[in-house]
Amino acid sequence: xxxxxxxxxxxxxxxxxxxxxxxxxxxxxxxxxxxxxxxxxxxxxxxxxxxxxxxxxxxxxxxxxxxxxxxxxxxxxxxxxxxxxxxxxxxxxxxxxxxxxxxxxxxxxxxxxxxxxxxxxxxxxxxxxxxxxxxxxxxxxxxxxxxxxxxxxxxxxxxxxxxxxxxxxxxxxxxxxxxxxxxxxxxxxxxxxxxxxxxxxxxxxxxxxxxxxxxxxxxxxxxxxxxxxxxxxxxxxxxxxxxxxxxxxxxxxxxxxxxxxxxxxxxxxxxxxxxx
Numbered sequence: 001x002x003x004x005x006x007x008x009x010x011x012x013x014x015x016x017x018x019x020x021x022x023x024x025x026x027x028x029x030x031x032x033x034x035x036x037x038x039x040x041x042x043x044x045x046x047x048x049x050x051x052x053x054x055x056x057x058x059x060x061x062x063x064x065x066x067x068x069x070x071x072x073x074x075x076x077x078x079x080x081x082x083x084x085x086x087x088x089x090x091x092x093x094x095x096x097x098x099x100x101x102x103x104x105x106x107x108x109x110x111x112x113x114x115x116x117x118x119x120x121x122x123x124x125x126x127x128x129x130x131x132x133x134x135x136x137x138x139x140x141x142x143x144x145x146x147x148x149x150x151x152x153x154x155x156x157x158x159x160x161x162x163x164x165x166x167x168x169x170x171x172x173x174x175x176x177x178x179x180x181x182x183x184x185x186x187x188x189x190x191x192x193x194x195x196x197x198x199x200x201x202x203x204x205x206x207x208x209x210x211x212x213x214x215x216x217x218x219x220x221x222x223x224x225x226x227x228x229x230x231x232x233x234x235x236x237x238x239x240x241x242x243x244x245x246x247x248x249x250x251x252x253x254x255x256x257x258x259x260x261x262x263x264x265x266x267x268x269x270x271x272x273x274x275x276x
Contacts, residue, residue: 001071002049004041007033009270011077012263013068014041017086017111019172019185021048024085027256028263036270040080042071044088046184048175053184059191065094072102081267085109085252087188097207105267106213108232109251109259110224113209116231131223135189142182150176168253214241214266218255220248241266 004022006029014025022029022041029039043050045067046059053059068091072080082103084092089108096103134140145153150173176182213236217229226244233240243262247254 001045001051001067002043003071004029004039004043005075006030006039007036008038009036010267011038011040011075011080012267013072013077013080013082014039015068015082015084015088015091016041016044016047017084017088017090018188019047019176019182020086021175023048023171024168024250024252025083028083028252028260031260032263035264037267040071040075040077042068044091046181046187052180054180056187056190059184059187061091061094061192064091064188065098068095069099069102078102079104081105081107083107083109083263084111086111086249090114090192093209096209096211096213100210103211106209106211107216107263107266108213108229109216110218110221110229110249112215112217112224112228112230113232113235115235116228132189132193135186136193138190141186145182146177168250209236210238212239212241212266214243214262216243216245216251216259216262218245218247218249218251220246222249224249 002022004025012032014022014028016022016024021043025039025041029041032039045064046052057063068082072078079102082092082095082105084090084107086109089111092103092106092108093113096106134144153173153176154169176185213232215229215232217224217226219226230242233242245251245255245258251259
């Protein structure tokens with residue numbers, strides 16, 4: 001596992017999602033380290049410079065939680081504040097729910113609690129998640145996304161504008177173009193939303209989050225409806241806070257200053273254990 005670290009003090013773990021790497025958090029790493037936090041930002045399994053196992057089963061949520069608990073163990077961290085975006089938010093929920101002794105505060109960005117995100121009959125959620133129909137079958141997205149210099153990826157709205165020239169979009173394409181990288185990223189979906197998820201008991205055995213939790217959603221999100229975030233409060237028994245920003249799905253990049261300020265306020269200072 002490739003890990004970016006900065007600063008010293010109370011630990012904060014930053015978990016990115018698809019199709020990113022630790023670099024998604026570059027602005028928050030700088031802000032948190034300057035404020036006296038120890039920041040730990042891994043390239044999650046299959047992404048960035050971390051290893052890319054070939055099997056779908058290697059990306060089950062129970063395995064991914066083990067990656068993060070192993071990371072905490074290897075860095076000598078007993079408890080940390082955990083911040084997750086996209087799939088990183090799902091992983092953060094699973095970690096906080098399944099291993100509550102390891103998480104003292106939780107921040108989830110863009111994606112709500114898994115059970116809330118799967119509320120049946122929500123037409124907005126169904127409309128925004130239509131891409132899953134071709135993400136889940138093996139080989140389909142691998143053929144479609146890279147065509148014509150990744151035209152579908154660029155036009156699809158990853159960064160909120162058509163034919164985007166955002167350097168983060170180019171960085172994502174460069175990462176996904178490496179051998180096996182696109183399939184590795186898609187395996188997060190296939191292992192946890194596809195037929196393989198049925199074999200992963202911990203995904204179904206979701207438990208409430210006990211620690212103070214902040215949900216952050218953005219009004220221009222292309223993929224996730226607001227309700228899946230606001231309904232997450234039903235699955236958090238600790239104090240719940242909700243913040244709504246005005247950018248697209250990539251909040252850590254396109255609302256970097258706002259998110260950094262929210263994190264500093266919510267985490268409560270580098271000397272505060274944050275147990276609430």
